[in-house]
Amino acid sequence: MWAKDNLEKVLSFFFPNECAVCDESISPLSLICEKCENEIFSSGPYVKPGKLGCCDVYYFSLYDGNLRELILSYKSGRWRLHKILSELFLKLFEYYPPHPVLTYIPATPSSLEDRGFDHMEMIAKNLSKRYGFVLKRALIPLKDERQYGKSAKDRKSLSDKYHSNCTSKEVTLIDDVYTTGATIRNAVSALKMSGVEDVKVYILAKAKG
Numbered sequence: 179m180w181a182k183d184n185l186e187k188v189l190s191f192f193f194p195n196e197c198a199v200c201d202e203s204i205s206p207l208s209l210i211c212e213k214c215e216n217e218i219f220s221s222g223p224y225v226k227p228g229k230l231g232c233c234d235v236y237y238f239s240l241y242d243g244n245l246r247e248l249i250l251s252y253k254s255g256r257w258r259l260h261k262i263l264s265e266l267f268l269k270l271f272e273y274y275p276p277h278p279v280l281t282y283i284p285a286t287p288s289s290l291e292d293r294g295f296d297h298m299e300m301i302a303k304n305l306s307k308r309y310g311f312v313l314k315r316a317l318i319p320l321k322d323e324r325q326y327g328k329s330a331k332d333r334k335s336l337s338d339k340y341h342s343n344c345t346s347k348e349v350t351l352i353d354d355v356y357t358t359g360a361t362i363r364n365a366v367s368a369l370k371m372s373g374v375e376d377v378k379v380y381i382l383a384k385a386k387g
């Protein structure tokens with residue numbers, strides 16, 4: 179313990195680190211501070227599960243406060259945070275058991291270009307290792323919205339957003355934020371068109387309102 183504490187002190191001197199949520203100074207070995215971690219983990223599962231057509235949608239919490247900061251920080255480039263976000267999904271799975279085949283909402287080409295990584299794919303890979311899922315890239319984006327000048331409002335009416343060639347009958351689908359439900363609706367309909375019979379959807383944060 180003594181050696182570990184001293185090692186952390188030395189590392190902190192050379193590699194100062196901040197909590198990705200509140201900017202408090204933390205150990206170089208941590209990603210967020212204990213206070214933020216406790217606050218985020220105790221905030222869910224909080225939102226009642228919902229229905230989207232005939233599939234069940236499970237949420238960890240609301241898109242607000244520290245959870246919102248954590249997701250934004252992850253998407254702005256702090257990719258190591260995928261470990262914490264994966265743990266939130268694992269906690270959600272304890273309450274609502276998922277199907278063994280896992281897929282995710284893929285990044286659009288423009289967001290992939292902006293961030294340099296597919297943020298949901300990184301979480302899905304981590305989850306498949308830790309939970310034993312069969313990971314499938316079952317959704318292929320058909321076109322880039324920005325390229326076609328689609329606003330958030332127009333996105334609601336876009337029904338041909340993904341192509342799917344999934345051969346599984348039951349699929350677990352994950353995404354980070356649920357706003358209008360348009361993305362999930364499009365993804366579920368693409369999966370169903372390819373023959374999937376049941377989709378369970380898991381979301382980290384539901385937008386208020």
Ligand SMILES: [Zn+2]
Nearest residue numbers: 197200211214
């Ligand atoms: Zn913090």
